[in-house]
Amino acid sequence: MPADYEIDVEHRLVRVRCWSEVTFAELVAGRxxxxxxxxxxxxxxxxxxCLDVPRxxxxxxxxxxxxxxxxxxxxxxxxxVIAHTAxxxxxxxxxxxxxxxxxxEEVHIxxxxxxxxxxxxxxxxxx
Numbered sequence: 001m002p003a004d005y006e007i008d009v010e011h012r013l014v015r016v017r018c019w020s021e022v023t024f025a026e027l028v029a030g031r032x033x034x035x036x037x038x039x040x041x042x043x044x045x046x047x048x049x050c051l052d053v054p055r056x057x058x059x060x061x062x063x064x065x066x067x068x069x070x071x072x073x074x075x076x077x078x079x080x081v082i083a084h085t086a087x088x089x090x091x092x093x094x095x096x097x098x099x100x101x102x103x104x105e106e107v108h109i110x111x112x113x114x115x116x117x118x119x120x121x122x123x124x125x126x127x
Contacts, residue, residue, distance in 0.1 A: 003030055007039040013120060014044050019052040024062040035071040045077040045105075045120050049113060053083075056090040063090055067097035074104030079116035082109060 002020030007013075014034065034040055058066075072078065080095075082088045088109065095107045110116040 002026070005030065005034055007034075007037060007044070009039055012041070012044045013047060014040065015047045015049065017049040017052075021053065021055065021057045024058055024065075027058075027066055031066070031069065031071060040071070042071055042073040043075050044072070046072060046079065047113075047116055047120060048078065048080045049116075050087055050091075051081055051083045051113060053087055055084060056087045058090055060090075060093060063093050064097055067094050067103075068101050070098065070103060070105070072105050076105035077120055078105050078107040079120050080107070080109045081113045081116045082111065 003016060003018040003022045003026060005014055005016040008015065016030070016034075070078075078098075080091045082091050088111075091109045095109060098105070098107050108116070108119060110119070
């Protein structure tokens with residue numbers, strides 16, 4: 001699979017990195033694997049690094065499905081890092097759908113990974 005994750009328990013952070021075109025089936029499988037990982041807690045935050053993804057292959061319906069089943073809960077922060085414009089529009093759609101679906105986590109989209117990491121650290125320092 002062209003995506004993987006690591007859980008940083010100390011910083012209450014899940015880091016997901018994608019390095020190619022990731023399919024809907026791969027994202028769903030990864031979500032289930034993460035949700036069932038004993039180290040995962042739904043109040044952790046997420047850094048979703050898509051800098052090495054050349055383009056989004058997801059349909060709007062697939063983005064809607066992913067947005068409706070995010071395993072994170074209120075108080076979490078989700079930072080999505082996107083390099084390409086087409087992927088940015090799908091990330092923005094995800095962000096809007098999380099709001100519509102009653103997502104209680106904060107979702108922000110970044111073009112630079114260091115900015116996303118700095119924003120995520122703001123949550124860590126406020127605890």
